[in-house]
Amino acid sequence: MEKIVDNHINIAGLKKTIYQDGNPLKILDGVDLTIQKSEVISVLGPSGCGKSTLLNIIAGLDEPDEGDININGLDFGSRLGSVGYMQQKDLLLPWRSVKDNVILGLEIRGVSKRQSYEMVEPHFQSFGLSGFESNYPHTLSGGMKQRASFLRTVITEPDILLLDEPFSALDALNRSRLQMWLLDLLEGIHRTVLLVTHDVDEAIMLSDRIYVMTSRPGRINSVEEVPYPRPRNREIVNDSSFVELKSKILSFLWDQD
Ligand SMILES: Nc1ncnc2c1ncn2[C@@H]1O[C@H](COP(=O)(O)OP(=O)(O)OP(=O)(O)O)[C@@H](O)[C@H]1O
Ligand SMILES: [Mg+2]
Structure with a gap:
């Protein structure tokens, strides 16, 4: 019991079925995962195995059919808004400029527009958005939208960050920069x-532990600890233990196909 109190996020036996044209489709079939405070964990799994569904449930946008979710004791209603969630789709507001999209979360928290601008301004350069602050989303590339969306999520400094493929639309250089x-x-x-x-x-580079899911209906197939201390640098990719861990994880993923 004490362990659950110490954990930041504790998920047990999560199940979810959706209905398509009246037919049940089992998406999640008993997902368990635990994240301690300040841990970074990654979830890997085949397309369609329920990763985004899992994040929606953790964020409080969707409800599970069965299972327990404990996030520092918050109930379902108060979860929404207490975590920073970058959804897979960038969801920038088309009628707001890049700058005004990025400050959205700050504004919602009651920070003045002027102060919000001051907070985001220093980051446009490193996010490759410099010179595009006044552009509207439809004039941006997919990668630029994703970077704006990422900045919007992290700028409010939430205790818990849920990131759904935040770098998927980026070229190798920008991806590496943002990692x-x-x-x-x-x-x-x-x-x-x-x-x-x-x-x-990316999962090995950034996280402390990796959960590999099965194909749909999603369950946790394997949990891998990442052994590298922080601070980390890119050099660890050359380490033989990195290559071994990568190949072990890939074999779990290939087994699903
Ligand atoms: N609103 C919806 N209506 C119908 N089916 C849905 C809906 N949302 C999800 N699904 C189905 O649920 C399953 C899981 O979807 P989900 O988006 O969680 O997968 P995912 O693991 O995030 O996939 P990807 O890696 O491609 O993002 C998929 O088979 C998808 O077809
Ligand atoms: Mg997804």
């Missing part, structure tokens, strides 16, 4: 992070 930016952010201010990704290197 490093996130690593640095996590060094300075410890946050609890749940990251969904398809990129095994």
